[in-house]
Amino acid sequence: MEGFWINDFDLSILTPEKFSAFFFDRPIVEGVRAQHELFLAEFEAFALSNPVAMVANVEATCRNFAELATVYSPEQLDQGLGAIFGAVPHCVTYLFDPAIEVGLRIDCVESMYLPFRDVVALYTSNVRESFYWMWWDIILHGLHPAPKEYKYGYLALTNDLSQMVETIFLTLSKILALDHRGCQICALHGLGHLYHPSSGKLIQRYLDEHRSEFSAEDVKWIEDCRDSSVL
Numbered sequence: 001m002e003g004f005w006i007n008d009f010d011l012s013i014l015t016p017e018k019f020s021a022f023f024f025d026r027p028i029v030e031g032v033r034a035q036h037e038l039f040l041a042e043f044e045a046f047a048l049s050n051p052v053a054m055v056a057n058v059e060a061t062c063r064n065f066a067e068l069a070t071v072y073s074p075e076q077l078d079q080g081l082g083a084i085f086g087a088v089p090h091c092v093t094y095l096f097d098p099a100i101e102v103g104l105r106i107d108c109v110e111s112m113y114l115p116f117r118d119v120v121a122l123y124t125s126n127v128r129e130s131f132y133w134m135w136w137d138i139i140l141h142g143l144h145p146a147p148k149e150y151k152y153g154y155l156a157l158t159n160d161l162s163q164m165v166e167t168i169f170l171t172l173s174k175i176l177a178l179d180h181r182g183c184q185i186c187a188l189h190g191l192g193h194l195y196h197p198s199s200g201k202l203i204q205r206y207l208d209e210h211r212s213e214f215s216a217e218d219v220k221w222i223e224d225c226r227d228s229s230v231l
Contacts, residue, residue: 011048026038052101055105063114086134109168116186143165
């Protein structure tokens with residue numbers, strides 16, 4: 001990355017390749033403050049002149065994730081994803097920005113299935129210790145409180161938000177269907193925060209099929225996801 005970056009640069013001018021390198025080609029550091037400094041120390045400020053490009057780069061990252069996993073370590077991917085979604089650019093803000101064409105944002109969310117199918121489904125470590133566990137939780141914090149209002153029907157969502165909520169539900173449903181327990185619990189965690197009117201039925205059906213495979217504590221957690229009371 002030497003010579004790659006300048007102070008006060010515009011994140012949205014990066015090509016997909018440089019976008020990925022910026023977030024993943026980093027040493028591993030421990031702690032929130034150290035990670036914040038890792039991504040901000042080179043710059044006085046970030047600019048973002050083109051939010052559309054940010055959404056497009058996140059989509060490209062997800063679509064190329066299997067290839068990125070051959071270049072960067074699991075730890076680098078985990079750290080970089082945390083910065084993309086939860087720290088530096090706050091990309092969640094742009095996923096729900098009605099000023100950005102909804103088709104692009106839908107494509108971006110749909111592409112988030114691919115990291116789970118192509119990488120997490122091969123994961124042998126405890127997924128709860130990875131960013132994948134919090135992926136959808138972080139995204140859905142950008143929708144609060146709209147999903148809860150969607151489920152209980154006391155406030156109609158805009159057509160734009162309805163489309164995004166439905167896309168997230170369908171994407172989580174696909175992840176839940178993957179034959180990998182780590183992917184499944186990530187999807188259950190996301191569904192528990194989505195408040196989609198069909199989430200409860202989907203989770204109950206999953207629980208009916210897999211109850212015998214879980215401890216009593218795990219069953220209680222899945223029931224909390226079903227009831228939208230999961231933390």
